[in-house]
Amino acid sequence: MSTLKPFSKIPELNSANVLLVENEEQFQKKLADVIVNAEKDVSVGVRLARRLPLPVENEETRPCIDLVVFIINLSFERSFQSVELSLKYVDPGFFLGKVCFLVTGARCWSVSSDRLQSVRKLATSLRCPLLYAEDQTVEGVNTAAARLLRVLKVTAGLTPWATGLSLSTLTRCTLSSDLEGDFD
Amino acid sequence: MMEGRSAMESPVTRLPTRRRTKSYGRSCFEASSRFAYTSGQLTILRIPTTREAPRARNIAERVDPEQVTLLIKNEWKLSYVTPLYRFRHTHLKKYSKHLSAFIAAEKQQGTAVEVGLETGYRVTFSTVLGIAETDEDAETVFIQIQSKPMFAATGDALKVVWSGWLTCVNGSPEYLHSLLPDFVSLPLFCSSGPENITVVVKSWFEKMFDCRFGSLGLDSTSLQWLCALWTGCHPDNNIRYLRLLWTLPTQPPLDVSYTVNPQDAWELWNSVRQEDSVDGTVGIDEVKHFMAGLESHFFRHFKIYLSSGTLRKVSTALGSAQQDGKVKILCSDYLATVLTLLTECAILKMPI
Numbered sequence A: 001m002s003t004l005k006p007f008s009k010i011p012e013l014n015s016a017n018v019l020l021v022e023n024e025e026q027f028q029k030k031l032a033d034v035i036v037n038a039e040k041d042v043s044v045g046v047r048l049a050r051r052l053p054l055p056v057e058n059e060e061t062r063p064c065i066d067l068v069v070f071i072i073n074l075s076f077e078r079s080f081q082s083v084e085l086s087l088k089y090v091d092p093g094f095f096l097g098k099v100c101f102l103v104t105g106a107r108c109w110s111v112s113s114d115r116l117q118s119v120r121k122l123a124t125s126l127r128c129p130l131l132y133a134e135d136q137t138v139e140g141v142n143t144a145a146a147r148l149l150r151v152l153k154v155t156a157g158l159t160p161w162a163t164g165l166s167l168s169t170l171t172r173c174t175l176s177s178d179l180e181g182d183f184d
Numbered sequence B: 001m002m003e004g005r006s007a008m009e010s011p012v013t014r015l016p017t018r019r020r021t022k023s024y025g026r027s028c029f030e031a032s033s034r035f036a037y038t039s040g041q042l043t044i045l046r047i048p049t050t051r052e053a054p055r056a057r058n059i060a061e062r063v064d065p066e067q068v069t070l071l072i073k074n075e076w077k078l079s080y081v082t083p084l085y086r087f088r089h090t091h092l093k094k095y096s097k098h099l100s101a102f103i104a105a106e107k108q109q110g111t112a113v114e115v116g117l118e119t120g121y122r123v124t125f126s127t128v129l130g131i132a133e134t135d136e137d138a139e140t141v142f143i144q145i146q147s148k149p150m151f152a153a154t155g156d157a158l159k160v161v162w163s164g165w166l167t168c169v170n171g172s173p174e175y176l177h178s179l180l181p182d183f184v185s186l187p188l189f190c191s192s193g194p195e196n197i198t199v200v201v202k203s204w205f206e207k208m209f210d211c212r213f214g215s216l217g218l219d220s221t222s223l224q225w226l227c228a229l230w231t232g233c234h235p236d237n238n239i240r241y242l243r244l245l246w247t248l249p250t251q252p253p254l255d256v257s258y259t260v261n262p263q264d265a266w267e268l269w270n271s272v273r274q275e276d277s278v279d280g281t282v283g284i285d286e287v288k289h290f291m292a293g294l295e296s297h298f299f300r301h302f303k304i305y306l307s308s309g310t311l312r313k314v315s316t317a318l319g320s321a322q323q324d325g326k327v328k329i330l331c332s333d334y335l336a337t338v339l340t341l342l343t344e345c346a347i348l349k350m351p352i
Helices: A027-038 A077-089 A113-125 A138-155 A164-171 B065-071 B089-109 B173-177 B195-209 B220-232 B262-273 B284-302 B332-348
Strands: A015-022 A043-049 A067-073 A099-104 A130-133 B033-037 B044-048 B050-052 B075-081 B119-128 B140-149 B159-167 B188-192 B213-215 B242-248 B254-260 B281-283 B310-316 B319-322 B326-329
Touching (some): A015 A027, A015 A077, A015 A138, A027 A043, A027 A067, A027 A138, A067 A077, A067 A138, A099 A113, A099 A138, A113 B033, A138 A164, B044 B173, B044 B332, B050 B332, B065 B119, B065 B140, B065 B332, B075 B195, B075 B332, B089 B119, B089 B140, B089 B195, B119 B159, B159 B195, B188 B332, B195 B213, B220 B242, B220 B262, B220 B281, B220 B284, B220 B310, B220 B319, B220 B332, B254 B262, B254 B284, B262 B284, B281 B284, B326 B332
Parallel strands (some): A015 A043, A015 A067, A067 A099, A099 A130
Antiparallel strands (some): B050 B281, B075 B188, B075 B213, B159 B188, B242 B310, B319 B326
16 A cells, blocks of 8 residues: 655755645645735745545646645544544654644534543654644635645755754654643 | 435445544544633533433332423423522422412513413422432422412312423533532423413522523534434343434525434444443444434435534434424433533533
8 A cells, every 4th residue: 555655755945835635625625725825935835635635646747745734623523533544554754744633623612622632642652743623614724725825835855954854853742741641 | 305215125234344543642542522612612521422321210109290291291302501599499488489479470560371361370380300320410399380360269270381300310420529508400491382471480589599591402412422322222121213314504504304214223222332342331333323324324315415504303102302402302211321412511501
């Protein structure tokens, strides 16, 4: 099965590519529009996918992916299940700073708290950052796009003195120990 | 809008054992509860991940049967209430007079209650003893509002216009201990009747006891708990059907009504239970496996993932619960279990 490998292609000068993976395909379109229009100095490419593995036909024309963002909508259980299934097709080399989780709908009253807890456990076990985004308003989409763009420029090597691995070490998701305290 | 119905014949699927060993460098005890913050982020509560399996208990031994009939068979709209300041169970008569005067005053002002109907209201506060389970729970308070026509002869039966009750069943002991001395916590408020009277009653409570009301919705985990717990009661009390209502986010939204034959649901529940045979307790994993079994059966037939939608309503012959906070309890035997779950939901929503 085709896993996504981080170093199988040669990166281009002054460009960055991000892959947005989302089961519902709503938020990724809005994000993609904003990201592509935001950055003028660097040529940013945004690839959209519903899940991994990516189709084999595009293997040749696909550029080198610098950052994979998994978008999870907390209102639907399927969103989380589909991301869990897609994670198998990502090469372990990606998890050294090139994978990020983006969660939408965390403030919704109808969402049970254990769903967010399981996403946090997943992000902690993979040592990846977890970002929260508001997808219903224009400012929310712009803010999320700006954050992703900043992370993308680091992982593509366009920010001097910072690498994806060092950034993810600082921003990785943790579960605080008093919430996971020992009880028998 | 299509409605897919599926009366299941035989979904007896042996679910594969899925044990996810969580290894964060601790011993392999599965925690029997996990911590969560209330919505105000100021209190940490323990959310149980295992619950006692509901046992049929004849509630008539503990609660007056007349009062029980008031509680069941009505559809209640749920709200949560922050702790009440200086609420005394001994002053209920005073509160009744106060509230009826308040409603009359509101009517005079022309706000809230219908203008033009020449009726007065008689309010009765009463305690329902026996619902509270532990010593820390405050006693349940029942409020009934009857309409009193101005020119009726004495002896005419008064019509009940609105009823509501405040209760706390098996409330989290840490939360109840953390309250200051003058506060009484009755976090669950159930109301049934016209919305304008509910608004007036809530504003009276807010003025008298410095509390706040908020609407309580049931999230999908609570609905799944109720679904599993009610199915587990099938051998003692025939549930007659298990109906789940899902809404899928398509254009236009698709409503799916999924009705399961009770015997099949019971067999599926039983097959899930045999893997974890700790008698008398039900774990969240078993509930999740049960729901996954139902969903995968639906997928096999219709190729639709129910988990990409939201669960809106669970109903059996023992009761029904909706995501927007409407609950109906039809069987009094399992009142304690359902109320424990609802009290927990209410406490979790506290903005403190």
